[in-house]
Amino acid sequence: MSTSHRKPAKPAHHGTHQDAAAKHHRDLLASMLLIRRFEERCVELYSAAKIRGFVHLYIGEEAVAAGVLDALGPADAVVSTYREHGHALARGVPTDAVMAEMYGKATGCSRGRGGSMHLFDTSRRFYGGNAIVGGGIPLAAGLALAEKMRGGPGAVCCFFGDGAFAEGEFHETANLAVLWGLPLLLACENNLYAMGTPLRAEHGQTDLAMRAASYGMPAWAVDGMDVLAVEDAARRAVEGIRAGHGPYFLELRTYRFRAHSMYDPDRYRDKAEVEHWRTRDPVMLLERRMRSAGELDDASYAELDRRCTDEVDRAVAAAEAAPVEPVGDLLRYVGTVPGDLPEAR
Amino acid sequence: MATATTTYREALREALREALSADDRVFLMGEDVGKYGGSFGVSLGLVEEFGPERVRDTPLSESAFVGTGIGAAIAGMRPVVEVMTVNFSLLALDQILNNAATLRHMSGGQLSVPVVIRMTTGAGRQLAAQHSHSLEGWYAHIPGIRVLAPATLEDARGMLAPALADPDPVVIFEHGSLYNVSGELAPVEGPLDVASAAVRRSGDDVTLLTYGGSLPKVLSAADLLAGEGISAEVVDLRSLRPLDDATIMASVARTHRAVVVDEGWRTGSLAAEVSARITEQAFYELDAPVGRVCSAEVPIPYARHLEEAALPQAEGVAAAAREAVGHRG
Numbered sequence: 320m321s322t323s324h325r326k327p328a329k330p331a332h333h334g335t336h337q338d339a340a341a342k343h344h345r346d347l348l349a350s351m352l353l354i355r356r357f358e359e360r361c362v363e364l365y366s367a368a369k370i371r372g373f374v375h376l377y378i379g380e381e382a383v384a385a386g387v388l389d390a391l392g393p394a395d396a397v398v399s400t401y402r403e404h405g406h407a408l409a410r411g412v413p414t415d416a417v418m419a420e421m422y423g424k425a426t427g428c429s430r431g432r433g434g435s436m437h438l439f440d441t442s443r444r445f446y447g448g449n450a451i452v453g454g455g456i457p458l459a460a461g462l463a464l465a466e467k468m469r470g471g472p473g474a475v476c477c478f479f480g481d482g483a484f485a486e487g488e489f490h491e492t493a494n495l496a497v498l499w500g501l502p503l504l505l506a507c508e509n510n511l512y513a514m515g516t517p518l519r520a521e522h523g524q525t526d527l528a529m530r531a532a533s534y535g536m537p538a539w540a541v542d543g544m545d546v547l548a549v550e551d552a553a554r555r556a557v558e559g560i561r562a563g564h565g566p567y568f569l570e571l572r573t574y575r576f577r578a579h580s581m582y583d584p585d586r587y588r589d590k591a592e593v594e595h596w597r598t599r600d601p602v603m604l605l606e607r608r609m610r611s612a613g614e615l616d617d618a619s620y621a622e623l624d625r626r627c628t629d630e631v632d633r634a635v636a637a638a639e640a641a642p643v644e645p646v647g648d649l650l651r652y653v654g655t656v657p658g659d660l661p662e663a664r
Numbered sequence: 665m666a667t668a669t670t671t672y673r674e675a676l677r678e679a680l681r682e683a684l685s686a687d688d689r690v691f692l693m694g695e696d697v698g699k700y701g702g703s704f705g706v707s708l709g710l711v712e713e714f715g716p717e718r719v720r721d722t723p724l725s726e727s728a729f730v731g732t733g734i735g736a737a738i739a740g741m742r743p744v745v746e747v748m749t750v751n752f753s754l755l756a757l758d759q760i761l762n763n764a765a766t767l768r769h770m771s772g773g774q775l776s777v778p779v780v781i782r783m784t785t786g787a788g789r790q791l792a793a794q795h796s797h798s799l800e801g802w803y804a805h806i807p808g809i810r811v812l813a814p815a816t817l818e819d820a821r822g823m824l825a826p827a828l829a830d831p832d833p834v835v836i837f838e839h840g841s842l843y844n845v846s847g848e849l850a851p852v853e854g855p856l857d858v859a860s861a862a863v864r865r866s867g868d869d870v871t872l873l874t875y876g877g878s879l880p881k882v883l884s885a886a887d888l889l890a891g892e893g894i895s896a897e898v899v900d901l902r903s904l905r906p907l908d909d910a911t912i913m914a915s916v917a918r919t920h921r922a923v924v925v926d927e928g929w930r931t932g933s934l935a936a937e938v939s940a941r942i943t944e945q946a947f948y949e950l951d952a953p954v955g956r957v958c959s960a961e962v963p964i965p966y967a968r969h970l971e972e973a974a975l976p977q978a979e980g981v982a983a984a985a986r987e988a989v990g991h992r993g
Contacts, residue, residue: 396739430772439771446738447771451762457728458763461735461743468691468717468741488758491728498723652773653807655831 341614344605345623347389347546348615351381351602353627354405357414358577360631361404361421361435365581369639370421372434373450377405379576380508382601384409386549387476387506387571390557394473396444396466398459401436402508402575403448406478412440418634424641431644432652444473452513453479453486456505460492463501463566474560476504482513484527493534493566500565504556505531507570508543514579515587531568543573544599547608574599667848675820675849676706676838680744682852683824684714687742690828693720693729694746703748704784704843730756730781734764734833737779742828747783750799750837764833765808776831780824786839786877786927787975793963796971798927800837800876801934804905810834811904812858813876815842817849819902822856829855837904839877839927858903861911867897870985871915873938874925875901878976882925885981894989904934909941916946921988923955925976930958955984 358378364370377384384405388397391410399406407417412428420427421435429439429447439447446462449455459477466473483489484507496503509527511518518525531538537559541552549571556567574596578585609615670678683690692707698721701708711719722729726747733745747753753760760781767775787796804811810830814820820838827834864879865886874882879900886896899915901907916922922942926935939954960974 398735427772429770429774432772433770437770439774441771441774446735446775447767449763451758454731454758454762457731457759458735458738460728461732461737462739463735464732465736465739465741468736487725488727488731491723491725492731495723495725495728495732652769652771654768654810655776 341609341612344609344614347385347550348602348605348609349623349627350385350389350409351546351605352624353414353630354381354384354408355602356624356627356631357408357417357634358404360635362581364421364635370435372436373401374421374435374581375402375579376575376577376581377402379596379600380510380543380573381405382546382549382605383478383506383508383543383571383573386546387478387504387553387569389550390553391474391476393444394471395557396446396459396462396473396475398446398455398462398475398477399438399448400452400455400478400480400483401448401450402480403438403478404435407438407440407445410440410445411443412438412445414630414634415637416440418631419638419641422638422641423643424638425644426637426641430652453483453488455479456483456488456492460496460501460503463496463503464499466502467500472561474502474504474557476506478506478508480513481507481509481511481518481527482516482521483507484530485513485521493531493536493568496566497535500563502560503566504553504560505566505568506553507531507568508573509570510573510575512575512579512588515583517587528568528570531570536566536568537564538568538570540570540572543571544601544604546601546605576600667850669846670817670849671844671846672817672820672838673704673706673843675817676824677708677710679821679824680707680710681713683744683828684710684718687828689740689742690744691718691720691741692744692746693722693733695722695724695748697721697746702746704838704840706843707746726752726755727759731759731763733779733781734759734767734777737777737833738767738775742778742780744780744782744824744828747781749795749840750783750785751795751797753781753783753799760803760809760833760835761806765806768832769808777833778828778831780827780834780836782836782838784840785837786841787959787964787971788841788877790966790968790971792966796964798959800904801926801928801932801937803835804934804937806905808832809905811837813837813839813902813904815839815876815879815900815902817845817847819856821849822852823858826855826858837876841877845880859906859908861902861908862900863897863911863915864900865896865898867895867919869895869919870921870923870988871897871899871919872923872925872981872985873899873901873912875904876927878925878927881976881978882981884978885985888978888982889985892986894985896985901938907938907941909945912938912942913946916942917949920949920951922950923957923981923984923988925957925981927959927976929961930956931961933958952988955988957981957984
């Protein structure tokens with residue numbers, strides 16, 4: 320399958336600067352649209368009982384994954400949360416493998432052992448979704464420590480939410496990462512709700528970037544609905560990290576349009592609030608900007624959209640047809656058995 | 665080869681020194697492992713020898729530094745994480761249970777977590793309820809990790825290397841009463857087998873099964889029993905997960921009686937697991953019910969006489985053995 324549209328754009332030798340920018344914008348739009356179409360299909364599949372478990376949708380937050388991950392390269396590593404479909408897809412984990420994992424199939428990116436909340440792809444240095452809020456943050460620090468001790472060029476990006484900002488693991492790790500100068504991007508997706516608890520009911524001081532800065536690292540807030548602003552901020556942070564300035568913190572101010580999970584009746588938010596945020600839909604914002612710059616028209620948008628829908632269709636068809644793990648393999652991958660060793664990196 | 669006099673503490677340190685010398689990927693981290701030398705003096709001198717990058721003091725953030733060790737292990741390093749005591753490991757239990765033990769499985773076999781987590785365990789030093797836990801049984805409950813309990817100088821010296829060679833997480837419990845134990849230690853010859861239990865004393869009448877800090881007490885009990893004409897076999901479990909069923913059952917098949925000694929609380933203890941396995945696998949070999957000597961079901965008290973009464977002691981082990989032997993099948 321084609322993943323070319325998710326790679327960072329490089330100016331073509333024969334193209335103009337405007338062409339390069341237009342292509343780059345198309346890549347970002349495609350990255351966000353794929354996530355949107357993938358998750359819309361997940362809603363249908365969940366309702367049809369094709370996929371089960373907890374499913375946490377990212378719809379509305381696509382600019383964060385698309386923008387931040389565009390600033391990373393293949394040598395960098397990513398640690399995600401249980402709301403991770405967007406991160407996995409934007410990182411280039413094949414759509415087929417993610418969908419098959421949702422189905423619990425053997426062809427899933429975690430062989431059906433993880434499901435929606437635990438997508439892994441070590442070949443893309445995607446170290447998975449963590450379903451304990453804040454639990455991935457120390458892990459990301461460890462990946463960064465290994466990078467630093469080996470003198471590698473990689474940065475580690477750790478996604479987490481405003482809810483995780485209340486966990487001790489965030490604060491412990493922020494301190495440790497500054498102390499040790501770790502190459503770590505702490506990417507806080509502030510979607511204003513920790514499950515159903517609003518930010519103001521969870522944090523005495525709701526300026527998260529300011530609090531992160533108090534640990535002694537560069538930290539600032541970004542409009543998380545504007546993919547270009549996100550990408551620009553992430554690129555500057557990653558440059559600083561690669562220059563050896565230690566960890567950076569970005570507060571990406573975003574909003575989820577759907578409920579916390581498929582189980583959530585969403586009783587704690589005003590419909591008007593959700594509607595207000597929908598006027599700042601990140602896909603729509605970029606689409607409009609591209610149209611006004613003459614980078615996109617109805618036909619090219621429809622073509623892009625169709626490509627994403629087709630990719631999701633193919634992934635669903637493949638997942639439907641895929642085999643499941645034999646029950647006889649139940650106890651595999653618990654401890655190492657001979658012949659069952661993964662390649663150590 | 666000539667033996668040398670050493671202590672349990674020095675044997676652990678020598679193992680760390682050897683590991684740090686042998687493999688650039690190995691590093692030690694934990695609270696005060698550097699200049700201070702570790703809370704129990706195990707790493708004394710290592711920071712001077714290997715530098716602060718590889719003997720790394722951490723903030724008092726158990727969850728963060730244990731999780732950092734797990735993350736570094738995933739990335740191909742071989743961290744040895746020292747958690748000062750099992751009591752504080754509860755602050756890192758999320759990382760150990762939800763990350764170290766699960767990542768291989770959740771990732772469909774893509775990830776290895778070759779981290780070693782060392783911690784002190786146990787009571788007996790009048791440190792009261794919050795510093796006297798024996799929670800090895802909790803850790804031994806978890807699939808995905810190996811749990812080791814060195815009780816001898818040889819195991820203190822020899823268990824670290826195979827633990828580091830294991831691609832999966834290994835938790836090593838060092839009983840606080842053992843650090844000053846001294847004795848003769850032969851030079852290391854080849855890698856130590858950490859999968860097997862060891863018969864520390866042979867006997868015919870009853871099998872006493874134990875591990876870690878309870879081993880010296882159980883050997884004392886065997887001495888008491890010998891004076892009474894009861895021949896006790898003492899089995900040191902060594903590996904608490906996985907358990908070496910074969911050695912346990914072979915001994916029970918010879919003696920037909922078993923007493924399990926465990927410093928954890930009796931309810932839901934490791935002793936309960938060992939007892940259940942004997943019942944499942946060697947029921948028809950038994951001439952008496954399997955006995956258990958565990959800690960009393962009370963937070964460990966400070967006062968010396970109360971603490972002693974709460975913990976397994978040689979006399980209590982001997983009494984349980986006598987009772988087992990008193991049963992005639």
